Amino acid sequence: MRASNPYKWGNLLLFLGVIAVNTLSVTLPLGGNSTAEISDRYHTYLTPAGYAFSIWSVIYLLLAGFVIYQFRSSTGARDSVQRIGIWFMLSCLFNMGWLLLWHYLYIELSLAAMVLLLLSLIVIYRRTRFIPNPTTGEKWLVRLPFSLYLGWISVATIVNVSVVLVKNDWGGFGLSGPFWAVIMLCVGTVLAVLVSFPYRDSIYPLVFVWAYIAIAVEHKDTNEVYFTGLIAAGLLLLYSIWLLLTPRRSRNRY
Template identity: 40%
Template sequence: MNKNLASMSTRLIVTVTFVLMVSMNVLANALPLNGRLTGEISDLYGNLFAPAGITFAIWGVIYLLLGSHVLYQWGFFHRRGHLDGGLLSRIGTLFSLSSVANTFWIFAWHYDFIWLSALLIIIILAILIAINQTLVSLELTRREELLLRLPFSVYFGWITVATVANITAWLVSIEWSGFGLSEPVWAVVIIAVAAAIGTVTMLRNRDIAYGLVLIWAFIGIVIKHTSDAGFAGNYPAVIVTTTACLAVFVASEAVIVWRKRPRRA
């Protein structure tokens, strides 16, 4: 047995749960599940944080990256290195749990169990935090950065935003009053808090890919608020706040690039 590979049982579970997750996400819209598209349910719980529909195209990138990681678990693109199979098994086990939670999320979302979908996405977020904290503490080769860290950085970045959006949708579903504050005020607060959490995370982990995902998501929010198909500029405070957050993200990415630059001897 190659000691640099995860156990056979882990590789099988990783593969099965990944295929199940992708299949259910595809079938949810192809059938569609419960007679409704995933995006249609989002529209039922419309809020000022949700980004434009085009933003969700990132799922295709996420699935491709995660698929490359599954192949890596099987030894493809793999070279003997300092990472042992035990580490890959732990990452694979956590990844499998996130795939199962993602699969159940689809059912919860499509059958209007919004509270359950929010709980499941928080579980996915917690798992991805654990995976990323494990990987960020390691000295990785370029190949390992590409096939181990990158897939989970991108996934983590998107789930960070999706968690906020899902919780916001749940609050809409229970007709939360917002303690008397207006929806635009809460949108500004939520966007600012999400941006602060994201900025701290990307800087602490020195994670360029994570930051790029946040930039993509927040551009989607701006598009939604400025386009005629969206809110047509009716909430300028939200647009200004989101744009300011984008500037912070870009500045943070520049700081990360500067910190990662090669040092002269």
């Protein structure tokens, strides 16, 4: 166990910055554009129903738990917290950058910011998966927040790519929008399995279940997207349950 986390004040200030920017994006809103208005302007066959975005409340609540956890003298010096290092601060900067660029309609640049956010979360996620004999605090306040966060940003990146393509009138190589949506839903399903299986992480694919059901609900009149979303969500739900029921000796559970 090392000295107290040297990044704890930076983590706190930048996390508060994320909350502030998120609040302004709703109350002002930033750029005079609400998230719903931008979503409607660049609506794609992968755009989820509006309720899906309520997952941010859970993510930020858990991240607040992480920030508090790393301030405690008995836990902030643990290797599980120290390994995250500067990456949480970077993730906060990329999160704020994405929100500002998105609301001011720099859509292509917002995708670049989201990819950087995704990469920073991948680094954090991998580091949190190698905690030997995690304590209850580490399971709930170090591992869980970043499994959920990475899961949602993984889905959001796929959606943002589709937004950029729609904005730029991409022809889809002659294939229809619903067909490409089906392809991307399948790609996302494979991604959810490939990322979660090595770590026996049942939370990461559950985020895809949440998102896919919301996509199906939003596109219930487009049969290809609707049924693919529901079937993929069902398969990932069964897969998550299977991971959850895997014997403890073969994986670290939440």
